[in-house]
Amino acid sequence: MKRIGVDVGGTFTDLVLWDDDGTATVHKTPSTNDDPSIGTMDGIAVLADRAGIDPSEIEMFFHGTTVATNIVLEHNGSDVGMITTEGFRDLLHIARKKRPLNYSNYQDLPWQKWQLVPRRNRRVVAERIDAAGRVLTPLDEDAVRREVRLLRERRVQAIAVAFLHAYRNPAHERRVKEIIAEEYPEVFVSLSSEVAPQYREYERFSTTALNAFVGPKTSSYIANLAAAAQQEQVADDVHLMTSAGGLVTSRSAQDKPVSLLASGVVAGLLGGCAIGRASGFPSVITLDVGGTSADIGVAPDGRLRMKHLLDTRVGDYHAMIPMAEVDTIGAGGGSIAAVDEGGMFRVGPRSAGAVPGPACYGRGGVEPTSTDAMVVMGWLREDSFLSGSMEVVPALAETAIRDQIAGKLGTSLDKAAMGIFTILAHSMTEAIGLHSVRKGYDPREFSLVAEGGAGPLFAWQIAEQLGIPRVIVPRHPGITSAVGLLTTDIRTELPATVWTSSSDPDIELIAHEMKRLSDEARAQLRADGVADSDITLERTADCRYLGQGYELRVPAPDGEIDADWVAQTAEAFHEIHGRTYSQRFDEKPVQLINIRVTGVGAVPHIRIGEIGKGGADASGALKTTTRALFWEPGSTEPQWHDTPVYSREQLLARNTFVGPAIVEQFDSTTIIGPGQRATVDEVGHIIIERAAA
Incomplete structure (x- = not known):
């Protein structure tokens, strides 16, 4: 069976084609943010060609997407109307008593500043059901028709229906849905009794409104992708990852798109769990670093933890949906470094994204990023980006860091570049501590799985800081989220x-x-x-x-x-x-x-097979030696080292080498720091541990 996993991120779209014999073909392509389905289908065509098959031979298609999440974060969803119980028109506006700034009378409340449903479009009708599900006031159907016609005149694109205690008795909401189908059949409809059928009025109302807010655009995207896949005869259907770590069909996803919020980041955690199990270390912390953000997950014994209701938020809004415990910070390969007006040296959360990207890409970016820093440090070589398919200009990276960081701080280019890396690595270290130590888990009892295009660049330093005993670098770290899509049901x-x-x-x-x-x-x-x-x-x-x-x-x-x-x-x-x-x-x-x-x-899962075995000597995979900058433990100055560069594709099981060292492959680059030892295990994962004294 041939199956494909596609994870669409803000910067890159990652694809993996997996055969039952354990053969994996990977591809990474810039995301087409205006219409992600274009980049997805183009990527599938390239991937199939690289694997030497016709796209119609792909039997299962699994997909993780940030489309719904981005709509919420960018506040560019659909025009929404709401029909609710008399007396509850302003529930979305009032929300809970908690405010972002506890002691300030002058603050923007995000759910009020960027309203999911404008007040003029929140319409009330007479009806009342009590907490036991008994009808106290019958539904005023004539009022419902008047309000639906008003919303149709205002050309809202979606209608959210949320009545008090509808979770116990949905009869009134279902009748409203029937009336909407008669009066305004083309509008997207979101019922609280279908989206979030449980108590807590505000969270249920907010989730229902979110579903309506993202519904039309997300459903259209899914429908277009499913149609394009059907035209190319790619699988029978597109299965999409939910925030809870499971898969749903395209039909289910179109009915309840709010379930797709945080879908891509959960796939990375699932992939990390599968990687850890295959290497014999089921308890994992996953660090998935892309171009814009870093996603951090903790899975004791390889089990997903579900977020507490208070934490199930997307952007500024409550979303009462099942959501796996994964958290995101603004730290990635495109994180921009700057010295602010007060002389403070900062890195992130602003990102250069896919366009224009880091300065070294030569696409018009002029602000220095962490990627530029690692080019200056010699960790990322000119011909190492996507196997040389993306041109890198080191001089542009040097100019950006020298002019905007080193010059302003009065320090050397070397120190400025190493400083960018160190600050960003510290941000990730702090985030992992927040989501492990402060939640009752000791990171020293876990393995750190380095994912994403940039995760293996940072993981060695983070493990040192937190005392994590080992780093596991998957065979294809840059597409671990796409692999994770193939490991669930x-x-x-x-x-x-x-x-x-x-x-x-x-x-x-x-x-x-x-x-x-x-x-x-x-x-x-x-x-x-x-x-x-x-x-x-x-x-x-x-x-x-x-x-x-x-x-x-x-x-x-x-x-x-x-x-x-x-x-x-x-x-x-x-x-x-x-x-x-x-x-x-x-x-x-x-x-x-x-x-x-x-x-x-149950869906057939992939099997991570063993690779060819060799001895401890890794010299057969040695490509070259380069000059690279490292800050050794106890040293006050970064030092340049003659650093071996290995080809990931040529490494064999049992190969062992010590740091500092660099391992290059199509979708990522791995750094082994000074004083560390790397061993390739039986399934091809690189295990990085502290070298014996």
């Missing part, structure tokens, strides 16, 4: 609010909702073409102690729903609460707020 997660307690559980309600969710999950997977034999169901619950305001997600047991099931779920919560907050309160009742069923449709 089709997943659909369905929640229901039950609001009961371990001291007096409503077992009948839990059992009824669990069966309903299970049936719906199976039905959706069957509709996506998954055979019954490939379907499994996973249960979780959102729990908290009585009196707490927010929940933690815990695994829930299989089997019959009874008092013992509730007790096991409560014990799982005690354990996770103790690990998360170092406190557990066994005597307190546990509230079960939401239950969830995740339907998993």
